[in-house]
Amino acid sequence: MAHDAVKFTPPGEAVQLSAAATPSGSVRFTVSDRGPGIPADLRDRIFEKFTRGEQPHNRRISGAGLGLNIAKSMVERLNSRISFQNRSGGGTTFVVDLPRRSESQAH
Numbered sequence: 001m002a003h004d005a006v007k008f009t010p011p012g013e014a015v016q017l018s019a020a021a022t023p024s025g026s027v028r029f030t031v032s033d034r035g036p037g038i039p040a041d042l043r044d045r046i047f048e049k050f051t052r053g054e055q056p057h058n059r060r061i062s063g064a065g066l067g068l069n070i071a072k073s074m075v076e077r078l079n080s081r082i083s084f085q086n087r088s089g090g091g092t093t094f095v096v097d098l099p100r101r102s103e104s105q106a107h
Helices: 002-008 067-077
Strands: 016-021 024-031 080-085 092-099
Touching: 002 092, 067 080, 067 092
Parallel strands: none
Antiparallel strands: 016 024, 024 092, 080 092
């Protein structure tokens, strides 16, 4: 996710990363970019293999359209979920909530 955020963020703009504990006991990771956002016609299938927007602004951006599908598969294997929302003013925020490990699970 962070790699794609960097690819889609215009030069001079920042990608924002954060991690915070949630009241439900998980850890929420967010990745926010300042790219073009996800077009409406791709939102229902953005996590499918080989999904890429074919718009003039991203033709210069390389990739096979597998990154988000792989990220979703990995997150789901951890019994978690990944979601996104377009940001007002441009860009997208991806959110992953992962269960926190207790000290007893770490050993």
